[in-house]
Amino acid sequence: MRKTFGNSYLVANATKMHGGAQKVVYKIDCINGFSCILYVWDLAANYFQEEIANEDLNARSYGSDLFEVNNRFLTEIGVQTPALYDLNKERSRYTFDYALVEYVNGHKAEDYFHHSDPRVQDQVFERVGHMLTGMHANERQIYGKPNQISNNRESCHLLQLENAKIQLSYASQHIEGIRANQSKMLEKLYELESQIDPRSRYGFIHGELGPDHILVTDSFEPYLIDIEGAEFFDIEHEHSFLEFRFGDFYRYLKHDNLDTNRILFYRFHHHISLTSGGLKLLHRGFPDQQFAQGLIDHHYRCTLQFIEG
CATH class of the missing domain: 3.30.200.20 (Phosphorylase Kinase; domain 1)
Structure with a gap:
């Protein structure tokens, strides 16, 4: 200091x-x-x-x-x-x-979910939406970190396909329902991936943008935190995450020109990845075990809904 x-x-x-x-x-x-x-x-x-x-x-x-x-x-x-x-x-x-x-000095954006004044909520989440729209509008032809200059050989969503397979394998070792349905889940992953068309423009995303990763000052200015995972990528990866993390307040953050096939694929990927991530936190002594278990239970149910529906 x-x-x-x-x-x-x-x-x-x-x-x-x-x-x-x-x-x-x-x-x-x-x-x-x-x-x-x-x-x-x-x-x-x-x-x-x-x-x-x-x-x-x-x-x-x-x-x-x-x-x-x-x-x-x-x-x-x-x-x-x-x-x-x-x-x-x-x-x-x-x-x-x-x-x-x-x-x-401020509060996490999630604290405003239950604010008593809807006008304050409007102001906060409209500003968050404006910030995200501006960030996602920064585009380039290759995905990856801002300092990455070499072109990637494959589409970015294929990275998430491989990650989903790894996380599904881990979760199947600890959850009977996933072990019994692992082949169906893999089939669903490949089915959703097969519907994605090639793309050569990528927006800048946070990568794990929940309402706990936005600080809001007393003057309602939003600040992004935990930014290590930010990169150029499909913005559908971000929006599919925002949609279930912000719930009803996602209406302030919506984007009208998203690829629905990518949204579905990334949403399924998130549910698989978060089920596995919750298990790892639970097994590795994360202090908030109740949070970890809740993460597992919710996203496990969501993975099942994909193959059932």
Whole structure:
């Protein structure tokens, strides 16, 4: 803190904030009244370290380098995200990377789901919708991270097809209903994938944009957080996730020109992936076990509905 801000920034409190599955987050309060956030990318504290070690899909959403790239890009395109004050990747004193970032004093967007004033809800979610529309409108001809310049050889949705197969295999080891229906689920995946036409334009998406990944200030300004997974991709991947995470409030975020075949494919992928993800959190000691179990139960039911309906 002294190195970054000066000698008058003495730490009064460091409070661990809960909820993160891939990095550790602390709120730092100084005796002079200044506050900021400390991000720690310590693989030992990551609940998906096995997937990262095996270079599975989750590896694309972890790491200080991705945070740095996406923080810079979002700032350049005018999408608000907490400012990066300092990033240390030297690992000379510690075995992990860490960063000091802006503390945004506000509430998560999900807190406004039950706000008593519908006019406040309108203002908040209209601004969120405007922010997302602007972000998704940033397009290019190759998918991937903002600093990626080489073209990918296959369509981006095929990455999610392979990931869905991996996650389905994991879930089938722990849920009898998935084990018994695994072949039907695979058939459904391939059926939905076969209906997708080629594409050569990709928008910039957050990648896991729930209402808990948007902070809203007291003046109703939205800020994106947990941005490591952001990249150029099919925006249907984002919208299929937004639709069930925001529920009725998705009406503020809707896009009129989405590919319905991609929406269906990605929605099924999300349900499979989140069932598996919930199981991994449950098995690996995630503090909020009730949340992990609820994630499993809900998305498992949704996967069954796809093959039943």
